[in-house]
Amino acid sequence: MEHKDETANRPVLKAVSIGKKVTSPEGLLTILDGVSLEIALGESVAIVGQSGAGKSTLLALLAGLDEASEGEVWLDGEALSTLDEDGRAARRAGRVGFVFQSFHLIPSLTALENVMLPLELVGEANAESRADEVLKQVGLAPRRRHYPRQLSGGEKQRVAIARAFVTRPRILFADEPTGNLDSRTGTKIIDLLFSLNSALGTTLVLVTHDHGLASRCDRVIEIEDGRLVAAENASG
């Protein structure tokens, strides 16, 4: 099998017929079935669908957080199935950022330290100044010493966004980033996400069930019962 895709205009993320099956009390359950897609560098793509359609599973497979039962995912030109979990983690380090619905800030770390964490994991020397800089960009410089429990939901998500962008990742995965926020705060967060995205030229993969939010992406991929039903250019 070919593991390196050397074409000049190569996609940063490519999935070929990927599927995910799990065993459940009712027998083998297909969560995702034969999904193929390509996402180019700098592109923003929304994955939409009903609850339980398999959006988050697709995101987990694309990010290498989980292993596909079949098919292959190429992340930045490398086939993920050839890597073990540590190998996949190493590919993510510094290259992939995440924003989650429930923020996932580490409660024992301050806002600043939460943002520093991905830099520290890749051994970045001036982690603190860079984290400070990004916190400033998201407007949270005055809150840098605060712990997550002392922040509002919107502030938490801004810290999470700062943490996701601080390594200047090539790809950013966002899983329902506004799901836990009211609509006004959600809009602000999305504005921030898109502005950083375009400023840094990051590839954005956004899982949402909000069609309005999805429409702000370059492309929308719709999933239903684990299958790709439609792919459209949102803006075109």
Next chain:
Amino acid sequence: MKDIVAGLKALWRDWRAGELYVLMLSVVVGISALSSVAMFTSRVAVTVQQQAAEVLAADLVVSSSRPLSADLPRIADEFALQQARVTSFPSVAFAGEASTLISVKAVDEAYPLRGRLKVADKLFAPGYAVNGVPATGEAWGEARLLARLGIETGQRIRLGALELTVTQVADYIPDQGFQFVDLAPTLIINLQDLAASDLIRPGSRVSHGLLLAGDPKAIQSAGDRFREMEGEFLTVRDLESARPEIRNAASRAKRFLGLAALVSAILSAVAVAMAARRYAARQLDTIALMKCMGASQAMVLRQGVTQLLCLALVTGLAGSLVGYGAQELLAWWARDMVQGVLPPPTLSAWLVGPAAALILLIGFALPPLLELRLVAPLRVLRKDLAPPRASRWVVYGLALSAYFLAVFWLVGEPRTLLLVTGINIAAVLVLSLAGWALVLAVGRLRRGMGAAWRYGLANIARRGSESVIQLVGFGLGLMVMLVLTVTRDDLMSQWRATLPENAPNQFMINIQPAETDLFMATMDSGGIPAPRLSPLVRGRITAINGVKLADLDFEDGRGQRWVERERNLTWSAAIQEGNTLVQGSWWDTGSEIAGQVSVEEDFAGDLGLKLGDQLEFDLSGESVTARVTSLRQVRWDSFRPNFFMVLSPGTVDESLASYITSVHIGPDQRGVLLELARNLPGVTVFDVDAILGQIRGVMDKASLAVQYVFLFTLLAGIMVLLAAVQATRDERRYESAMLRTLGASRRTVLLGVLTEFSVLGLLSGLLAAAGASVASYLLATRIFDLEGHWDGSLWLLGMTAGALLVGVSGLLATRSVVTQPPVITLRGDAG
């Protein structure tokens, strides 16, 4: 290196954020309990050992009827032992016209090596302890001696060619109870005066003794060297060979202290295990997130191990220091009881804390950490994803083994350790099984009650495996506390009962068959209840199963020495008091029973004897054969005449025997001794009052130490329960907040929490009482050689204490969660 720094940094951040408080508190409490008990018991054990050594005034005594060869002190020097010389012999002292038989004890400046002499300034004045011995030209005499000579202190006496001033009344001589002494009172003089007395001549009945003391290992090795030289003129005595009753008391004391230490060790293990679990559980999300951001498994593991080692070091040291402080307090509190200065804690007692912290943290926190390593990064999307289970039993098993090895080093009593460990393993298994059954049963009880009750019980049932783990934890903690509370009193009073106030304190030997009537009459006239006389014959084993001794090969050197010496034999129709048959059967007095022998079990072991073996004895020239028909256990500390070998009546020619007995003579009955000396001058009296006093001293020290240590262990146990409850608090936070949000009143939520914890406590108490009953019984019968019985109060106490302790501490631990507005908890949860 990078990961180590990162690990330390993460640890510091966790500490700052308050994540580590519960874990560290539990470990520090557990370790301080363990190390304070370890240190205190090590100190008391040393004192007990030293007190026991007083009967020899040394750890080891080498004595000879000939002047000691220069080799002996040289060997002692090799082992860096302290040395003192004692020469004793019978003589006559004169004061004016009066004279009396005395026993002279000439000592050098180093005497005594263990214990202290006590003197009084005048006859009948109170005695006090002194350091040092009489100066040259001076002598210290027993009150009886002064009384017989009709002198007071300050007056002069003549001893051979010597003129000595009696400066003090010798009130207490540590090693006095050691030998069969005549009624002759002791006079202590300085060894330097001995030559001038001109009393020692060839043929004099002199005993030249070299007293030795020092490091136990050195004593052991030196003892072995001297024993190789043992022979006709040289005898070696250590505590073991000198006084089995003291050794018995000391080793039982050690077992009590060991048990207390073991209990605190178990409590600390429970505390650390529960806290470590919580710590690991709280790390799950963080690790998943780190992996999501690119952290490798190895990195997670290295960071985790760094954190654990660092935690172990800090908590181990802190625990040891707190423990040191606590036991210093204990020592100060118990200062009257331990009389005098306790030695500092031994080095090994200092090492117990850090070693236990390391083993416990690694043992109990590493398995969850190993699992953490395997946490799927996918957990960031799916919270329900638990890590795959590492094979915990193996790791926990190894950790527990390592831990108990470490505790063994502390307790040093393999039998106690094995039994207690066995009981604990069984308790964990039974507690788990019973826990499951109870949890299932409780699940069914929840219908038809109020909301709080239902919520509380539902929680227990829903968190099935969590509840079982908590039941086991609380149950184990309560169980050992119950064992210590209830059993301690019982065992202590039983132990004391083995040596009642009227325990025999005088041994009388050499009563001739013709003198028995006069002897009994003398006792009767002195108001002494008629004692039981045991016949005594001196004899030597000459052959076993027809094989001459010379042709027998003993695996054990002890066996060889046993048979070479002449031994005391007796015969008896009935088994003696304090003896228990362990094999075979006692002779039936109705039939022809001559030619049988009952052998003490250890003695039989050393000689390799078994039932049915034929022994040949030489009894003053008469040859006698007897078959081994039973083996006996002998309570050497009964203070009655005890024998290694008891013959069946009719085996020995009764005219060969003299009689021996032991009686209790109170302080105001001592006149009977003088009467006895007048009526039966041939009878030798052996005063064991001093030994009895020493044993009682050992008992008092041990039992008081156990009382104090118990208080401390109880406190530690309560702290541990609190910490354990604290460890479960996270689980309740969210639910309480949810219930409050859904409209439950504070009261309902609190009642629910109280119900849950009280029922958990009640169930733990029930299981603990069952465990404690079995454990107490086994401890009494197997370890302390005492009677075991069942105590109903254990059950009531267990359940009440369980429900109260766990219920109240659970309520206290979760109260803050319930009282704060639910929004804080709910918002805080979405970190």
